[in-house]
Amino acid sequence: MTEFFDMGGHGLYIWPCYGLTALLLVALLGTSMKSLSKSKKDLSIMEQLTKKEDK
Amino acid sequence: MAFNLNAFANPKRFMWLSGLLLPWVAGITAICTIAGLYFALFNSPTDYQQGETVRIMYVHVPAATMSIAIYVSMAIASAMGLIWKHPLSDLAAKCMSPIGAVFTLIALFTGSLWGKPMWGTWWVWDARLTSELLLLFLFMGHMALLNAFDDPSRGTKSAGILCIVGVINVPIIKFSVDWWNTLHQPASLMKEGGPSIHPDMLIPLALMWFCFLGYFTLLLFIRMRSEIIASKVRALRLRQVHG
Numbered sequence: 001m002t003e004f005f006d007m008g009g010h011g012l013y014i015w016p017c018y019g020l021t022a023l024l025l026v027a028l029l030g031t032s033m034k035s036l037s038k039s040k041k042d043l044s045i046m047e048q049l050t051k052k053e054d055k
Numbered sequence: 056m057a058f059n060l061n062a063f064a065n066p067k068r069f070m071w072l073s074g075l076l077l078p079w080v081a082g083i084t085a086i087c088t089i090a091g092l093y094f095a096l097f098n099s100p101t102d103y104q105q106g107e108t109v110r111i112m113y114v115h116v117p118a119a120t121m122s123i124a125i126y127v128s129m130a131i132a133s134a135m136g137l138i139w140k141h142p143l144s145d146l147a148a149k150c151m152s153p154i155g156a157v158f159t160l161i162a163l164f165t166g167s168l169w170g171k172p173m174w175g176t177w178w179v180w181d182a183r184l185t186s187e188l189l190l191l192f193l194f195m196g197h198m199a200l201l202n203a204f205d206d207p208s209r210g211t212k213s214a215g216i217l218c219i220v221g222v223i224n225v226p227i228i229k230f231s232v233d234w235w236n237t238l239h240q241p242a243s244l245m246k247e248g249g250p251s252i253h254p255d256m257l258i259p260l261a262l263m264w265f266c267f268l269g270y271f272t273l274l275l276f277i278r279m280r281s282e283i284i285a286s287k288v289r290a291l292r293l294r295q296v297h298g
Contacts, residue, residue, distance in 0.1 A: 008107040013172050017111045017165040018096075021118065024157050025270060032277040039284035046291040053295070 066283045069143055073276040080276065084269030091262035099259050111169040113259045117267040119162035122190060123225055125155035125271065129197070130222045133215035143279075145211045148218065149201055150278035154271055156194035163187060174238060182231035183239035186224055193221040 007014045095113035102109035129151045136145035166184065167177045178184065200214040201207075232241040244250045250257065 007110070008101065010106060010108045010172055013108060013168045014110050017114050017168050018092075020164055021114050021161050024161060028154065028157050028274060029270075029277075032274055032281065036277050036281035036284070039281045039288060042288045043284050043291075046288050046295070049295060050291055 066143065070280060070283060073280055077273070077276055080269055080272050084266060084273055087262050087266040087269055091259055091266045094259035094262055100253075100255050105173055108169060108172050109256070111165055112256075113263045115162060115165040115169060116260060117263045118158045118165065119187065120264065121267045121271060122155055122159040122162050122187070123228060124268075125151050125158060126190060126193070126218075127222070127225055129155060130218050133218040137212065137215050137219070145215070146279055146282050147275065148197075148215065149211070150275055150282060152194050152197040152201075152214075154274050154278075156191060156198065158267070158271075159187065159191040159194060163191065179238055181238045182235040183228065183237050186228040186231050189224055190221075190228065193217070193224065196221075 005011050005015070091113070095110055099110070099113075101107050129148045132144040132148040132151065135141040136148060163184070166187075170179070171177050197214045197218050200217055201210045204210040204213070229242075231237060232239055243252050252260070
C-alpha cells in the first residue's frame with residue numbers, strides 16, 4: 001500500500017496534483033449549489049410575499 | 056422545424072431543458088470520474104522515461120484543454136451577447152469565467168508540479184506556460200470587469216469586449232510549442248499524422264476529458280439556473296417596491 005502512495009518516489013508531486021484538482025472542483029461545486037439554494041429560498045419568500053399582497 | 060437559436064434564448068425554456076439534463080450530466084460525470092481515476096491511478100502503465108509522474112498528465116492535459124475550450128465558448132457567448140443582445144449568452148459568459156479560471160489554475164499548478172521532477176524547475180518563462188498564465192489573467196480580468204461598474208450592462212459589455220480581444224491568445228497557446236523553441240513538449244494528439252499516444256494512456260486521458268467536460272456542464276447549468284432565479288427575485292422585489 002505504501003508503495004502505491006510512494007508512486008516511485010514521485011508521490012510528493014502526483015498526489016498534490018490530484019488533491020488540489022479535487023479540492024478546487026468540489027469547492028466550486030459547493031459554492032455553486034449554495035448560491036442556487038439561496039436563490040431558490042429567496043424566490044419562495046418573494047413569491048409568498050407577492051401572494052399575500054395580491055389577496 | 057427550422058432550428059431557431061432564439062428558441063433557447065428564453066430563460067423558461069432553458070430552465071426546463073437544463074432541469075431535464077442535469078441528472079443525466081451528473082450521472083455521466085460521476086461514471087467518467089470513477090472510471091477515469093481508476094484507469095489513471097491504477098490501470099495504466101508508467102512511462103519509460105517519466106515513471107509514475109506521467110499520471111499527472113491525466114489531470115494536467117484535460118484541465119488545460121478545458122481552460123482553452125471554456126475561453127473560446129466564453130468569447131462566442133460574449134460575441135452573441137454584444138451582436139444580437141442575446142440575454143442568456145451574456146449570462147453564460149458570466150457563469151463560465153470562474154470555472155475557466157479554476158481549470159486554468161489547475162493546469163498551471165499541475166504543470167508546475169510535473170515540471171519540477173521532470174524539468175528540474177517549477178516555472179520557466181516558456182511560450183506555452185506564459186500564454187497559459189495570460190489566459191488566467193484574462194479570466195480574472197473578465198470577472199473583475201463584470202463587477203467594476205454600477206450599471207451591470209456596462210460591466211457585461213466591457214467584459215465581453217475584453218474576452219473577444221483576448222481570443223488571439225488561444226492560437227498562441229495552441230501553436231506556441233510549434234512556433235517557439237519551448238521546453239514544453241509539442242502536441243501529441245492534435246497534430247499531423249494523428250495521435251501518437253498508446254491506447255493504454257489514451258483511455259484514461261479520454262475518460263478524464265469527459266469527466267472535466269461533464270463537470271463543466273454541470274457547474275454551468277447550476278450557476279446559470281441560480282442566476283436566472285436570482286434575477287427573477289430582483290424583478291419581484293422591484294415590483295414590490297414600486298407597487
